[in-house]
Amino acid sequence: MNMKRYLKDARSDLLTYAGVIIAFIIISTLKSHGALNRSQSGLLVPICCYIVMAVSLNLTVGILGDLSLGHAGFMSVGAFSGVVTAMSLMNVIPSAPARLALAMLVGAVCAAIVGFLVGIPVLRLNGDYLAIVTLAFGEIIKELITCLIVGVDSEGLHVIFNVNGSKTANDLTLLDGGRIIIKGAQGATGTKTIATFSAGFVLIMITLVIVQNLIRSRHGRAIMAVRDNRIAADSVGIPVTKYKMMAFVTSASLAGAAGALFGLNYSNLAAAKFDFNTSILVLVFVVLGGLGNIWGSIIATVILYILPEALRGFANYRMLIYAIVLIVVMLTTNNPVLKNYIASLRSKFSKDSEKEASAS
Amino acid sequence: MKFLAYLVSGISLGSIYAIIALGYTMVYGIAKMLNFAHGDVIMVGGYISFLAATNLGLPVLLSVLVAMVFCTVLGIVIEGLAYRPLRSAPSLAVLITAIGVSYFLQNAALLIFGANPKAYTPVVSGTLKLFDGQLSISYVSIVTVICCIVIMLALTAFTGKTRMGKAMRACSEDKGAAQLMGINVNRTISLTFAIGSALAAVAGALLCSFSPTLMPTTGSMPGIKAFTAAVFGGIGSIPGAFIGGILLGVIEALGRAYISTQLSNSIVFAVLIIILLVRPAGLLGKRTQEKV
Amino acid sequence: MSDSKKRRPGLESVSPVVPVQTTYYVPERDVDKSPILQCINLGISFGGLKAVEDFNLTLGRTEIAGLIGPNGAGKTTIFNLLTKVYQPTHGTILLDGKDTANMSTAQVNRAGIARTFQNIRLFHNQTVADNVLIGLHNEMDYGMLGGILRLPGYWRAEKIARQRAMEYLALFHLDQHADELAGSLPYGAQRRLEIARALATNPSLLLLDEPAAGMNPSETAELMENIVKIRDTFHIAILLIEHDMSLVMNICEGIAVLNFGRLIAKGNADAIRNDPTVVEAYLGRKGAKES
Numbered sequence: 004m005n006m007k008r009y010l011k012d013a014r015s016d017l018l019t020y021a022g023v024i025i026a027f028i029i030i031s032t033l034k035s036h037g038a039l040n041r042s043q044s045g046l047l048v049p050i051c052c053y054i055v056m057a058v059s060l061n062l063t064v065g066i067l068g069d070l071s072l073g074h075a076g077f078m079s080v081g082a083f084s085g086v087v088t089a090m091s092l093m094n095v096i097p098s099a100p101a102r103l104a105l106a107m108l109v110g111a112v113c114a115a116i117v118g119f120l121v122g123i124p125v126l127r128l129n130g131d132y133l134a135i136v137t138l139a140f141g142e143i144i145k146e147l148i149t150c151l152i153v154g155v156d157s158e159g160l161h162v163i164f165n166v167n168g169s170k171t172a173n174d175l176t177l178l179d180g181g182r183i184i185i186k187g188a189q190g191a192t193g194t195k196t197i198a199t200f201s202a203g204f205v206l207i208m209i210t211l212v213i214v215q216n217l218i219r220s221r222h223g224r225a226i227m228a229v230r231d232n233r234i235a236a237d238s239v240g241i242p243v244t245k246y247k248m249m250a251f252v253t254s255a256s257l258a259g260a261a262g263a264l265f266g267l268n269y270s271n272l273a274a275a276k277f278d279f280n281t282s283i284l285v286l287v288f289v290v291l292g293g294l295g296n297i298w299g300s301i302i303a304t305v306i307l308y309i310l311p312e313a314l315r316g317f318a319n320y321r322m323l324i325y326a327i328v329l330i331v332v333m334l335t336t337n338n339p340v341l342k343n344y345i346a347s348l349r350s351k352f353s354k355d356s357e358k359e360a361s362a363s
Numbered sequence: 364m365k366f367l368a369y370l371v372s373g374i375s376l377g378s379i380y381a382i383i384a385l386g387y388t389m390v391y392g393i394a395k396m397l398n399f400a401h402g403d404v405i406m407v408g409g410y411i412s413f414l415a416a417t418n419l420g421l422p423v424l425l426s427v428l429v430a431m432v433f434c435t436v437l438g439i440v441i442e443g444l445a446y447r448p449l450r451s452a453p454s455l456a457v458l459i460t461a462i463g464v465s466y467f468l469q470n471a472a473l474l475i476f477g478a479n480p481k482a483y484t485p486v487v488s489g490t491l492k493l494f495d496g497q498l499s500i501s502y503v504s505i506v507t508v509i510c511c512i513v514i515m516l517a518l519t520a521f522t523g524k525t526r527m528g529k530a531m532r533a534c535s536e537d538k539g540a541a542q543l544m545g546i547n548v549n550r551t552i553s554l555t556f557a558i559g560s561a562l563a564a565v566a567g568a569l570l571c572s573f574s575p576t577l578m579p580t581t582g583s584m585p586g587i588k589a590f591t592a593a594v595f596g597g598i599g600s601i602p603g604a605f606i607g608g609i610l611l612g613v614i615e616a617l618g619r620a621y622i623s624t625q626l627s628n629s630i631v632f633a634v635l636i637i638i639l640l641v642r643p644a645g646l647l648g649k650r651t652q653e654k655v
Numbered sequence: 656m657s658d659s660k661k662r663r664p665g666l667e668s669v670s671p672v673v674p675v676q677t678t679y680y681v682p683e684r685d686v687d688k689s690p691i692l693q694c695i696n697l698g699i700s701f702g703g704l705k706a707v708e709d710f711n712l713t714l715g716r717t718e719i720a721g722l723i724g725p726n727g728a729g730k731t732t733i734f735n736l737l738t739k740v741y742q743p744t745h746g747t748i749l750l751d752g753k754d755t756a757n758m759s760t761a762q763v764n765r766a767g768i769a770r771t772f773q774n775i776r777l778f779h780n781q782t783v784a785d786n787v788l789i790g791l792h793n794e795m796d797y798g799m800l801g802g803i804l805r806l807p808g809y810w811r812a813e814k815i816a817r818q819r820a821m822e823y824l825a826l827f828h829l830d831q832h833a834d835e836l837a838g839s840l841p842y843g844a845q846r847r848l849e850i851a852r853a854l855a856t857n858p859s860l861l862l863l864d865e866p867a868a869g870m871n872p873s874e875t876a877e878l879m880e881n882i883v884k885i886r887d888t889f890h891i892a893i894l895l896i897e898h899d900m901s902l903v904m905n906i907c908e909g910i911a912v913l914n915f916g917r918l919i920a921k922g923n924a925d926a927i928r929n930d931p932t933v934v935e936a937y938l939g940r941k942g943a944k945e946s
Binding site: 212213216217219220221222223224225227228231232234235236237238239240241242243249 | 738740759760761762764765769770772776777778779780781785788789790792793795797799802803804805809812813816852853855856
Binding site: 064070124127128129131132134135136138139140142143146147149150165166167168188279283286287290291294319320322323325326327329330333334336337338339 | 636
C-alpha cells in the first residue's frame, strides 16, 4: 500500500503549519518584550499579506501552471472592498477584530467574483497569451478603482464612478458627519487601521489549510493533472475549465482577503500601489520559493521582503543589489551542473533516510 | 478636423509602439521569452542620445546613432550574461531573470542620472500646418511614421531574403534542427537581441521626442504596451507587430480623446482581451494546435 | 477532388465496392446484444481535406477489435473523433445507443469511453499511484469544501480510491512502483500505467492506440494476455490500433481496415486476410494481382 507516500505528504504539511506557528510565537514574544523597533514591527502585517499573496499565487502558477501577471489586481479589489466594509460598519460593529474579519471575508468574496469574471476569458487562453491578458486585467482593475469615489453617511454608501476626471468628493453630497472613504486617484484616505499581526497569522493559517488540503484532495489532483497534461486530463473525464476556474477563483479570493488586511493596515492607500510591479514582486517570491512549493513561497517572501529593508544601509544601491541578487539566484539555481549536484545529494539523502526507516 | 488630429497623433504614437513591438516580436519569435527588460533598453537609449546631444554636443542624428550602438552592445551583453546560461531552463526562470535585468537597468539609471526628469530635445522640431492651420502635424510625428515603415520593410526584407534572416527563421522554428543544419544558434540569437536593442534605441529617441520627459521608469509602460501590441498583431509576426502597434496607438489616442483620459490604458487592454478571445493567436498569428 | 484522386492511387476502386454489411460484423457472442458502439457515416475534414469519410463501424459489447490500416489512413483520427478531441463534421456516434453529439472529451469519458495515446500521455511529475487516482476522479464524490475541511466523506472516499488504485496497479504489476514518479518508469511500464489509468475511469469501451509500440516480443506477449484478461474481468469492449499484425490476428475477434479515411472491411481474421480490397490497400493493386 502506498501509505508511505501519504504519510510523507501529511508530515510535510504539518511541518509547514508548525513552522508558521513557531515563527509567530517567537515574533510575538520579541514584540511584547519590545525587541522590535517601530519599522521592524511595521513590516509584520505586510509580510503576512505578501505570504498569503505568494501562497495563493503559487496555486495559480505552481499548481495550476498558468502564469498570472495580474495577481495584485485581486489584492486591490480585496483591499478597497475591505476598507469600505470596515469603514462603513464602524458604528454598527464596534469590535475591531470582528470588523476586520468581516472586511477580509468581504474582500475575499469580492475578489472571488472578480476572479470568476476575469477567469471566463482568461482561462480560454494559454501560455504567454494568458499571461498578457492577466496583466491587462490587473491594469484595468487598477484604473477602474482609480475612478472610484466612495463615501458613507447616515443614509448609507455613496458611490461615484468618475470616468472623465471631472468629479470630486464633494459630488458625493454627504450629510453632516459623513466620511469619505475612497477619493479617486488618492485612494483610501483616513482609514482607521485595525489590521494586526495576529490577524495576519490567522489568515496565513487559513490560507495554508485551504491550499494544502486542496492540493491533497481529488480536486487538487485534477488541477495538477490539467497542468501536467491537459489532453490526458480531459481523456480521463476531468472537466478542465471547471478545475482551472476553481484554482483561479480560490487564488483570487485568498488574494482578496490578504488585500483587505493590507488595506486596513494603512491610513492612506492609493490604487496605484497595486500595479504590475506588485504582481511581479509576488511572482518573484513564488518562483524563487519554487513552483508548487508552499513552504518555499513563505520563506522566499520573508527573505525577499526583508532584504530591501535590510539593505537600507546601502541607501540608493539597495534596489540595484536586489536586482543583482535576483539575477544571480536565478542563474545559479538553474545552472545544470549545480542542479545535478543538488539532485544527487538529495537522492543520497533520501536513500539514507529510507535505510534508517527500514532498519528501525 | 479634431478627429483627424487625434488620429494623426494616434498613428505616430502607434508607430513608436510598433518599433518597440518589432524588437519584442523578433526576440520572442527566436528566444521564446518575454524580455521584460526591453522597455528599459528604450530608456537607456533615450538617456544615451540625450547625453550625446547635450553633454557632447553631437548633432541629433549622430546622437541617435551613438545610442543605437550603445544599446546594441548592451543587448548583446544582457543576452550573453543573463539569458544565454538559461537557454535550457524553464521559461519562468528566464522571465524572472528578465525582470531582474529590468530592475537592474532602472536602478542603475536612477543612480547615474537621478530621479529628476530630463527635458529631452526632440530630434526634429516644428510642425506642418495643413488646411489653413486647422490641422497641425509635428515633424516628429512624420519622422516617426516614416522610420517605422522603413524599419518594418527592412526587417521583412532581412528575415525573408538574407542568409542571416533565414537562419533566424530556422532558429525560431526549431533550434535543434537549425543547429544540425550548421546554423550557429547562439550567434543568431545574439544578432536578434542586437537588432531588437538597436530598434529600442531608435524608439527611445522618438518616444522622448514625442513626450519630452526622460526618467528611469520612462520605458516600462511603453514596453508593456508594445508587448501588448505584439500580442495584438500575433507575436512572432513582423507585419503583425506593425499593425498591432499602429492600432494600439490609434485606440489609445481616440479612447483618451472621446471616452476617458483616466481609463485610456484600460480601453487599450480591453480591446486586446476582446481580440484575443476572437483570435487567440492575435490578428496575424498562426495558431498551432497540439497534435494528439 | 480530381486532384486528390491523382495523388491517391487505388482510391477509385475502393469506395463503390465496399460491402456495407461487413461493417456490422460483431462476434457471435455479442450478436443478440445491442452494440456498445455504432459509428454512422462518421467523417471529418480539415480545411477541405477529408481525413475520415463515411466511417461505419459496429462494436459488440465484449468484443476485442482491431483497427488497422496503412500509415496516415486516419486511425488515430478515428480515436480522436470517438473521444471528441475533434468534433466530427458529419455523422453520428452512438455509445451504448446514446448519441454523443454534444459531449466534450471529458463527458464522453464519463459516458464510458477511455483511451490511451500513441505518444504516451501520463502525468509525468506525479506518482504512479496518483496517476491512477486521477483516473478515479469521478468515482469519488466529496465536494471541494469536503476536501478542504477533510470531512468524513473525504477520508472514506480517499481510502476506497487508494485501495482500488492499488488493485488496478497490481493487475499490471505496477504496485511495487506506486510511489515512483510516472515519468521515471521504463517505456513498457508507462504504457501499462496508461492502460491502468484509463481502466480506472470505469469505461465500457477502451481504446488503445498502438499499445505494443516499442515493446519487445515478451512484453507484447504479456500485453496480449493482459488485454484478453481485461476484457474477461471487466466485460468491456476494446478497440485497438496496432501495427503488430501477430497481436491483431491473435487476439482481435473483429478487425476493421481503414484506408484513406474510409473503412474498407470489417470481419474476423480469416475474412480480412482473404479480402482482396485489404490486400490491395496494403500491397497496392499490383500486389493484389500477383497474389
